[in-house]
Amino acid sequence: MSDPIPADLVERLRSARRVAVLTGAGVSAESGIPTFRDALTGLWANFRAEELATPEAYDRNPELVWRWYRTRRLAVAAAQPNAGHRALVRLAECVPVTLITQNVDGLHVRAGSREVIELHGNITRVKCSREHIVVEEFADTDELPFCPRCGAGLRPDVVWFGELLPAGALERAQDAARAADVFLSVGTSNIVEPAASLPWIAARAGATVIVVNLSDEGQRAGPGIHLLRGPSGVVLPELVGALTGEE
Numbered sequence: 001m002s003d004p005i006p007a008d009l010v011e012r013l014r015s016a017r018r019v020a021v022l023t024g025a026g027v028s029a030e031s032g033i034p035t036f037r038d039a040l041t042g043l044w045a046n047f048r049a050e051e052l053a054t055p056e057a058y059d060r061n062p063e064l065v066w067r068w069y070r071t072r073r074l075a076v077a078a079a080q081p082n083a084g085h086r087a088l089v090r091l092a093e094c095v096p097v098t099l100i101t102q103n104v105d106g107l108h109v110r111a112g113s114r115e116v117i118e119l120h121g122n123i124t125r126v127k128c129s130r131e132h133i134v135v136e137e138f139a140d141t142d143e144l145p146f147c148p149r150c151g152a153g154l155r156p157d158v159v160w161f162g163e164l165l166p167a168g169a170l171e172r173a174q175d176a177a178r179a180a181d182v183f184l185s186v187g188t189s190n191i192v193e194p195a196a197s198l199p200w201i202a203a204r205a206g207a208t209v210i211v212v213n214l215s216d217e218g219q220r221a222g223p224g225i226h227l228l229r230g231p232s233g234v235v236l237p238e239l240v241g242a243l244t245g246e247e
């Protein structure tokens with residue numbers, strides 16, 4: 001079930017000079033990639049994702065963190081972009097879009113979106129935990145691999161809780177939010193800062209904010225903020241279909 005798309009929202013999107021889109025883990029849920037709010041399963045059932053995604057967790061037990069990310073990396077490699085990712089590619093063919101994602105799965109790029117701002121890095125890349133230089137060749141097993149240059153452990157090239165975002169990424173995202181006439185916030189619980197503030201930066205600058213989420217839990221309401229409830233793999237194709245006149 002999804003909410004009907006109000007015609008005036010479609011019109012605002014059609015006449016927008018700049019659109020910014022922020023996505024979170026929800027947009028990849030229909031590709032089979034669990035969100036952070038989903039309980040971990042199997043071997044990982046006794047852990048919380050937030051407790052593995054920190055520099056402290058890696059310092060304490062790098063092998064454990066490596067193995068968890070390897071499990072996720074393999075799951076991402078086996079997953080396919082879904083109808084929501086593909087709808088955002090079509091949206092960018094209709095209006096000028098800046099796509100900002102908190103996701104580390106690279107599925108927007110695999111779906112065909114260009115110049116994606118990956119605020120939290122990309123799980124498919126691996127880097128040295130000391131010098132933060134990306135390492136292309138390493139033995140990809142459950143055993144923690146080490147940097148061929150300095151011998152430090154390797155880790156995923158993602159932003160952990162408490163770490164800085166990639167240089168320039170936040171500034172570009174904030175500029176896009178300020179410049180947007182329409183800001184789409186898709187499949188994010190809007191908890192993790194600084195990404196969580198982007199829709200409100202856009203709203204303060206006068207943008208229409210469209211929130212696409214399975215639930216209204218934790219979503220801000222207010223003038224200029226519209227919630228379209230439903231799975232992003234259904235709502236986004238409907239929204240873009242209404243824009244292009246295709247179903």
Ligand code: NAD
Nearest residue numbers: 024025026035036037102103104105187188189214231232
């Ligand atoms: P989150 O787990 O906090 O929230 C997910 C949100 O998506 C919730 O609001 C939920 O209601 C909504 N949702 C779930 N399924 C949906 C669907 N099919 N359609 C629409 N909405 C749906 O995720 P977050 O806000 O992105 O923040 C958590 C952090 O977790 C981020 O920093 C991100 O880097 C990281 N993360 C990324 C991935 C990924 O790359 N796929 C997966 C898990 C976590």
